[in-house]
Amino acid sequence: MKKFLGSLLGVAVLVGGPVSAQAQFDDHTLHKEMVNHGVKQLQEKLRAEGYYSEDKLAYYGPQTEQAVKSFQKANGLVVDGVAGKSVLSALNAFDPGKLIDTAKKYRGTPYVWGGESPKGFDCSGYLNYIFKEATDVDLPRVVKDIYEHGDRVGELKPGDIVFFDLEGSGVSHAGLYSGNGNFMHASSTKGVTEAELDNPYWKKHYEGARRYR
Structure with missing residues (x-):
């Protein structure tokens, strides 16, 4: 009888408790x-996306x-x-952390x-290069087209592209939002x-942001 009750309790734990397995993120x-390494990887990806x-x-x-749910809706x-x-x-298609690391790798160019x-980079050439190296996203070549074809952004997230009107005639400069109020860009005076x-x-001169995923 004790053996039977022990087995029954074991089944109850399996049914009622969290499901544990050695799953990977994309398995x-x-x-x-669920409780496993795949969930941890999922959470890390969601954290990187904000x-x-x-x-x-x-x-x-x-x-x-x-x-x-928020990621699905967005x-x-x-x-x-x-x-x-x-x-x-x-989530696998776009890793903002990798993109930002790639962007910072070319600091000083x-x-x-x-x-x-x-x-040597101009601002849109820089964005094109780092997106090609770090993601599967192909950006338009010029700033105006990058601005027009990207998804509009409400709250900035790392990996978004920020735009500026430096000449009073529409967007003419862009950079990569790197988080914490900062952005990476190819400056005409500092590289x-x-x-x-x-x-x-x-x-x-800020004109807004666009998102490519």
Whole structure:
């Protein structure tokens, strides 16, 4: 009898408790109550995208479910809170952390009008180069087209592209938002460098942001 009750309790724990497995991020569907490394990877991806801010990792709880729903809504996916193939593919396709690391790698590269290689960049050539190296996203070549074809942005997130009107005739300069109020760009006077959006000069000429994923 004791053996039977012990077995029954074991089944109850398996049924009622979190589902644990040694799953990887892109192995299969991830959903509420799961506990595994795949969930941790999912949360890290969502954190990098600005959707998840909790400290508890590896458990697919209410906060993770809500983060997935927000990501689904923002990316035109079915909003059900389940990280299925469409969610995992979308998250794998764009890694803002990798993009920003790539952008910073070229800090100090000189400015060259029309430049689009590490020998020298102009602002849109720089953006094109780092997006090609770090993501699967192909940007238009010139600033105006990047601005016109990107998705409009409400709240800035790392990896967004910020735009400026420096000549009073429409957008003429752009950079990559790197987080914490900063952006990386190819400056005509300093080459590739990081600047603050709150700097009076940039704040005065700021025209908005676009998102490519």
